Amino acid sequence: xxxxxxxxVVKEYEGGVQxxxxxxxxxxxxxxxxxxxxxxxxxxxxxRMIAGLEEISGGEIAIGGGVVNDIPPRDRDIAMxxxxxxxxxxxxxxxxxxxxxxxxxxxxxxxxxxxxxxxxILDIGMLLDRKxxxxxxxxxxxVAMGRAIVRxxxxxxxxxxxxxxxxxxxxxxxxEIKKVHQTVKxxxxxxxxDQIEAMTLADRVVVMNHGVIEQVGPPxxxxxxxxxxxxxxxxxxxxxxxxxxxxxxGSGALNIHLPDNIxxxxxxxxxxxxxxxxxxxxxxxxxxxxxxxxxxxxxxxNLAPLHLTPEVVEPMGMETLVHIWLQGTEISxxxxxxxxxxxxxxxxxxxxxGQMHLIDPQTDxxx
Amino acid sequence: MALDATTATAGPAMAPARPGLTLQRxxxxxxxxxxxxxxPLITVIAGLVAWPAGYAIYLSTLNRRMTSFxxxxxxxxxxxxxxxxxxxxxxxxxxxxxxxxxxxLGFWLAHQLHHIPTKGQRIWRGLLLLPWVVPPALSTLxxxxxxxxxxxxxxxxxxxxxxxxxxxxxxxxxxxxxVIIVNVWAGTPFFMIMYLAALKSVPDQLYEAAAIDxxxxxxxLRYVTLPMMRNIISITVLFSLIVTxxxxxxxxxxxxxxxxxxxxxxxxxxFQVGVLAGNIPRGAxxxxxxxxxLAIVAFFVLRGVNQRSKEMA
Ligand SMILES: Nc1ncnc2c1ncn2[C@@H]1O[C@H](COP(=O)(O)OP(=O)(O)OP(=O)(O)O)[C@@H](O)[C@H]1O
Ligand SMILES: [Mg+2]
Numbered sequence: 063x064x065x066x067x068x069x070x071v072v073k074e075y076e077g078g079v080q081x082x083x084x085x086x087x088x089x090x091x092x093x094x095x096x097x098x099x100x101x102x103x104x105x106x107x108x109x110r111m112i113a114g115l116e117e118i119s120g121g122e123i124a125i126g127g128g129v130v131n132d133i134p135p136r137d138r139d140i141a142m143x144x145x146x147x148x149x150x151x152x153x154x155x156x157x158x159x160x161x162x163x164x165x166x167x168x169x170x171x172x173x174x175x176x177x178x179x180x181x182x183i184l185d186i187g188m189l190l191d192r193k194x195x196x197x198x199x200x201x202x203x204x205v206a207m208g209r210a211i212v213r214x215x216x217x218x219x220x221x222x223x224x225x226x227x228x229x230x231x232x233x234x235x236x237x238e239i240k241k242v243h244q245t246v247k248x249x250x251x252x253x254x255x256d257q258i259e260a261m262t263l264a265d266r267v268v269v270m271n272h273g274v275i276e277q278v279g280p281p282x283x284x285x286x287x288x289x290x291x292x293x294x295x296x297x298x299x300x301x302x303x304x305x306x307x308x309x310x311x312g313s314g315a316l317n318i319h320l321p322d323n324i325x326x327x328x329x330x331x332x333x334x335x336x337x338x339x340x341x342x343x344x345x346x347x348x349x350x351x352x353x354x355x356x357x358x359x360x361x362x363x364n365l366a367p368l369h370l371t372p373e374v375v376e377p378m379g380m381e382t383l384v385h386i387w388l389q390g391t392e393i394s395x396x397x398x399x400x401x402x403x404x405x406x407x408x409x410x411x412x413x414x415x416g417q418m419h420l421i422d423p424q425t426d427x428x429x
Numbered sequence: 430m431a432l433d434a435t436t437a438t439a440g441p442a443m444a445p446a447r448p449g450l451t452l453q454r455x456x457x458x459x460x461x462x463x464x465x466x467x468x469p470l471i472t473v474i475a476g477l478v479a480w481p482a483g484y485a486i487y488l489s490t491l492n493r494r495m496t497s498f499x500x501x502x503x504x505x506x507x508x509x510x511x512x513x514x515x516x517x518x519x520x521x522x523x524x525x526x527x528x529x530x531x532x533x534l535g536f537w538l539a540h541q542l543h544h545i546p547t548k549g550q551r552i553w554r555g556l557l558l559l560p561w562v563v564p565p566a567l568s569t570l571x572x573x574x575x576x577x578x579x580x581x582x583x584x585x586x587x588x589x590x591x592x593x594x595x596x597x598x599x600x601x602x603x604x605x606x607x608v609i610i611v612n613v614w615a616g617t618p619f620f621m622i623m624y625l626a627a628l629k630s631v632p633d634q635l636y637e638a639a640a641i642d643x644x645x646x647x648x649x650l651r652y653v654t655l656p657m658m659r660n661i662i663s664i665t666v667l668f669s670l671i672v673t674x675x676x677x678x679x680x681x682x683x684x685x686x687x688x689x690x691x692x693x694x695x696x697x698x699x700f701q702v703g704v705l706a707g708n709i710p711r712g713a714x715x716x717x718x719x720x721x722x723l724a725i726v727a728f729f730v731l732r733g734v735n736q737r738s739k740e741m742a
Binding site (some may be wrong): 076113114115134135137140141142144146148149150151152153161162165166193195209 | 632634635637638639640641642643644645648652653656657659737740741
């Protein structure tokens with residue numbers, strides 16, 4: 063078990079592609095960190111540099127205090143779970159898990175003890191004599207995790223371990239991974255492009271985009287206080303609505319002017335923060351869950367009523383999603399399924415202005 | 430069991446009632462159609478394989494003038510002959526040594542090629558394939574020149590670096606080694622290309638997983654690469670063993686069995702006995718000798734291959 067330090071790390075592939083452009087990250091002992099971001103943002107590259115499978119072009123990586131830039135994977139004391147499992151097809155499940163221990167010259171009894179222990183944690187005891195071909199996807203996934211657990215390494219590395227599983231199994235294995243981490247507490251770095259996986263698993267989430275880190279923080283912080291437009295749009299599903307707007311002073315208040323002559327008041331406690339943007343073009347951000355029907359006895363402060371006409375209505379069961387077009391910008395709201403909503407009929411909605419965001423369109427950063 | 434018995438008897442019992450219908454049904458059965466469609470191929474195989482083989486077996490049971498049946502007589506005489514026992518020994522020595530060397534060299538070359546970038550790989554692959562592509566009778570003639578007692582370029586090189594000349598084809602052991610050298614030279618590219626393809630089919634992630642599990646390059650080779658290639662290795666070795674056992678042209682061109690019949694293998698000896706010496710039945714008996722040896726090897730190899738391919742993906 064160990065902390066991991068990533069300092070100014072750069073990865074440039076042959077041909078000049080910069081996949082990772084100088085990232086800094088400190089990961090504490092026992093921490094579960096998730097790297098998340100869209101396809102091609104450099105998550106796998108970062109993970110593979112930590113594993114030693116990819117050379118580091120610049121900066122340094124330290125595991126447990128020692129710089130590992132020039133140490134081959136086998137001496138880094140890490141374990142990795144691959145997206146397609148990478149189980150050895152010619153070995154039984156038992157041998158797949160025992161292989162790393164055998165290479166490290168553990169004695170037979172200790173190997174057996176560890177493999178059986180891991181098999182018990184993962185509930186694969188009855189599969190030990192099978193070959194990987196005779197396993198289902200979820201079972202292979204467990205074996206791949208077992209192979210990591212038996213080693214008792216300093217760090218676990220996961221590269222999209224669940225993306226080959228069907229939706230239901232994915233949710234189940236997600237819980238399993240969390241449970242395993244709570245049991246063994248090994249420092250874990252987990253790569254995914256699925257923000258829900260990131261939110262549910264992570265102690266801290268690292269959002270990457272185009273080879274740089276956009277923001278690092280606990281899931282709730284990323285949700286409530288995103289630092290950039292990218293993070294705001296990436297975390298949360300359905301994604302946050304972004305509406306072009308103007309900030310204007312008016313009768314002792316600060317107002318947000320949206321298309322279609324909609325005017326929303328900025329809550330009092332935020333006025334000083336936004337004052338310098340008065341008279342300027344901004345981007346108004348609000349999550350669909352903060353754009354709801356008007357509820358009786360709703361005590362949330364800073365609710366602003368507005369009337370909008372949905373064009374598409376999607377009943378989801380526990381809620382209904384309505385989509386509205388505001389002069390070319392699509393926005394969505396989440397309303398109570400009991401509210402009768404149909405396309406073309408105006409709805410009385412309320413925006414929770416306490417949860418609003420303003421973005422500077424010049425820098426794409428939060429104001 | 431009782432149920433099985435009743436259903437089993439029900440079919441035949443009903444069949445005589447409507448013979449026309451049964452025939453139709455027989456023609457419509459999938460296995461019948463499959464058999465009919467495979468019939469042309471079966472005919473060709475029968476004509477080109479089964480018939481010559483059967484004929485060879487028949488021939489081997491005749492006397493020299495092919496006038497009377499003598500049973501296993503030819504085989505008895507052969508097994509009593511010291512020359513033939515030498516041929517068996519020499520054939521096995523030649524085939525096994527050559528195949529082992531070809532497999533090792535081929536694997537080493539494939540491994541080297543696999544680790545150079547794709548761009549440079551092509552030209553090397555092409556060059557290294559050449560010995561395999563040149564007709565063996567021609568290339569062996571080239572080697573014959575290099576081995577020639579008076580003009581040997583190999584000896585010339587040896588002399589130039591101060592080593593004594595080698596009687597390449599004149600002395601039995603050197604002649605045996607020379608035959609093996611030429612066979613290895615011509616056959617290695619086949620192994621190389623097969624192993625290169627096999628190496629490429631091992632997913633990189635397995636090596637990455639092994640590296641993380643703590644394997645050195647050697648351990649990766651021993652515990653991942655070789656086990657993953659076991660089927661290809663078995664099949665190429667089996668195939669090459671068959672072809673090498675039956676090798677004819679190299680021995681014929683290089684040594685013609687000499688010196689003193691000490692480098693003959695089955696095929697060249699069969700030719701010598703059957704065609705040159707005019708005893709066709711005994712020649713057939715010589716060539717039939719390979720068959721049981723190879724059949725046993727093939728049985729075990731193919732059984733292993735079958736089992737492994739069932740277990741692995
Ligand atoms: N071997 C390589 N040579 C050149 N460029 C590469 C190589 N591997 C990756 N890249 C590039 O580096 C960038 C980052 O790739 P990486 O695999 O880290 O993405 P990722 O975030 O893991 O994406 P995904 O979610 O699709 O797996 C991509 O633009 C990719 O094209
Ligand atoms: Mg990736």
